[in-house]
Amino acid sequence: MKALVSVKRVVDYNVRIQVKSDGTGVVTDGVKHSMNPFDEIAMEEAVRLKEKGKVTEIVAVTIGGDKNEETLRTALAFGADRAIHIKEAGEVQPLTAAKAFAAVLKKEGAQLFIAGKQAIDDDANQTGQMVAALLDIAQATFASKVEVEGNKAIVTREVDAGLETLEVDLPAVITADLRLNEPRYLKLPDIMKAKKKPVETVSFADLGVTPAAGLKTTKTVPPPSRSKGIVVKTVDELVSALKAKGLV
């Protein structure tokens, strides 16, 4: 069974995001990027399924410019067997990404599409669901446990009321939530080996995808900065301060 895992290159989670002074987006130049942490979890799950003998081949796929190759090399170091780089330097919206992934999934004949539940840059949480819809296949999102049995996957999902367990027919889309697993440390020898694994480059045109601009970003602003607190000495002072603000 083949698994396709999508991996996105995002600004690293440790980096303090700064908004460009002209409000057209956030600063990405010279800023550390890494693989979307939820995609790392998806990668790890695919590798574990392969180690259990449920999956025989893992293909990692990304969309982005030249630097996305780093992200693919990370995926290959995790344990992907090969990788597909969909080259696109511009902005990619969830629907476009989903169409591209759906095309790759179809071409590869993969039975599983595993992705992070969302990327930490735009927090869209749409791509996995759209892939399932486009291909009219089952989806199990926010997975916290995945088991593959024959032609089915049993997926535990984190929902508002607790945990829900679904049985889905394959092929299916599974999106990874935070508690699905803890990704392993990459080993130096694996990183070395990853440099030699094959990466195929394709374009949207090759996949028959036309990028659609369904969404337009009109403005990006930083969150308002926290106003300075005041220290009150007595409860009375506190009460009158709260009253003055109209809070009590």
Added chain:
Amino acid sequence: MSVERDVMEYDVVVVGAGPAGLSAACRLKQKAAEAGQDISVCVVEKGSEVGAHILSGAVFEPRALNELFPDWKAKGAPLNVPVAGDEIYFFRSESAAFKMPNLFVPKTMHNEGNYVISLGNLCRWLAKQAEDLGVEIYPGFAAQHAIVEPGPDGGVIKGVQIGDMGINREGERKPDFTPGMELRAKYTLFAEGCRGHLGKQLIAQYQLDKDADAQHYGIGIKEIWTVPPEKHKPGLVVHTAGWPLSLTGTDALGGSFLYHFENNQVVVGLIVDLSYTNPYLSPFDEFQRLKHHPVIRKHLEGGTRTSYGARAICKGGLNSLPKMVFPGGALIGCDLGTLNFAKIKGSHTAMKSGMLAAEAVAEALLAGDEGGKALDSYPAKFKASWLHDELFRSRNFGPIMHKFGALIGGALNYMEQNWFGGNFPFTVHDLKPDYKSLKPAAESAKIEYPKPDGKLSFDKLSSVFLSSTNHEEDQPIHLQLKDPSIPIAKNLPMYAEPAQRYCPAGVYEVVGEGDAKRFQINAQNCVHCKTCDIKDPAQNINWVAPEGGGGPNYANM
């Protein structure tokens, strides 16, 4: 517990992807290509990516880069802002200053032909060049210790072992435990920067510093600001001495820098000599109040601070240089201590030292050497190079400052650099190590620092936040106390535990009251500046590498 470790063998392993390490790696490959042979080179870097732990002013002198890549311009090296003007001020007080007439500026402080750069970005570019030449670079992996093959005179260095990953706070293995691999090499070049934790051990192990003066250090704290476009003057370089540090005295030396960089960015920083004597001094707070001086604030007002970081520098220069080589390896760059303090520049000298070491190693390997020797050809090449000449001319600069202060020392340095071409017929020595310079708290005046205003000056924690530093929480504390009782039992009564103040990242705190007082180490905040390892009066703090990838994530520093 014994562990099965993967082993990889290289001709040369370089520890640290800074200017010295990357220049050495490039030079090795260039020399091999010239000879039509191959030399395998691997660089390991503890930062999460190349440049993540690099912090420098920086005004960059391109001399070494011109030699390493004469076509650096065509290759797109990030040297985009030529220095457009030099200003030097002496601050007499928090509001008074006098500008030094250009005539009296020491020659070493002239910056025509130099560039305002981000050293982090230069390193990212150097890493790309190195990879194109066939160097393997692995960021996110910290060299934990040198592999020593026992033998006479300290044994032979055979490479490094990478730190284990997945060990919890108590030192036990977690489920994701991953043993660090051994990178074995014929020669290992140590390029960890100032006070490298392996460099420090090697200097002790081989007594490399037995004929050298004590090394001297400074702590540099730096911020990046984005200023309104109308205030931005790309290439303007400002240096100051005096307030808030000493102008005529010698008990708290240092100086500030402010450079106008690209994209409306202004970098500002303060270097405080770690020879300061008052244990109540806080380099961080000195820097915060410095920014309120009219000469500095006029550049920053209306702007926003976007980044913060700190790093110790070696400023002892030639007199403090330890021996460079030992069996199987060499020290290069600031791990050795090649910064030219008279120029306040260490990047070109670090690069050159790396290149010289690489040439020595390449010659040996290409002649069939099997490794493990102390390559005396490296110090010989150093002696014959412009690097030695440059450091020789600057050898008195720091010691004169230490003895005479910024003003008189500055005048003497002007005389030496401009009238004697750096050739006073004598050498001034400064033998007292920085950790011995503190006076007891009882004899020192407490310093009341002004509250930060949140516009120009800030508190420590919000500053550390801007360094994007992070460490895996559940791992052994990488700031080890040789004797855990010393901070509270000795340093606190004697020196009011200065770690609380010299650490620019708020790692050290004394918490609790009375008998319940204890010394708390917030290792996660560490920005890897190494100041604690240097300045602790008891030399009780040992900085070791945390899990690879931890530490600051500097951008454009």
